[in-house]
Amino acid sequence: MWKNTAMMTVATLMLTGCGSLTTLSTPPTVNQPKIERALLQLCQKLPLMDEGKIADRFYLAKTVIGMYGDCRRKQEALADSVNAIEGKRLKNEIRN
Secondary structure, X not given: OHXXXXXXXXXXXXXXXXXXXXXXXXXXXXXXOOOOHHHXXXXXXXXXXXXXXXXXXXXXXXXXXXXXXXXXHHHHHHHHHHHHHHHHHHHHHHHO
């Protein structure tokens, strides 16, 4: 008789142990960095070169160089944001 009681007790403890493990397996919530909306916009289209004086061509070249620099900085910031998000995701996966 006591064997049946002991077996029932062991079975009950085993089942309650399995039930309590499910609460430990839930992933923790993490605040992820957000990507700025300005970084998600496409770069401006480059102006076309028309026939004109040499001064106009130099001005256009200076404008295009400035636009390239702006676009490059924006793309680097976007890459940094994505890498920060991916880095945090990898760190959380390693912890779990």
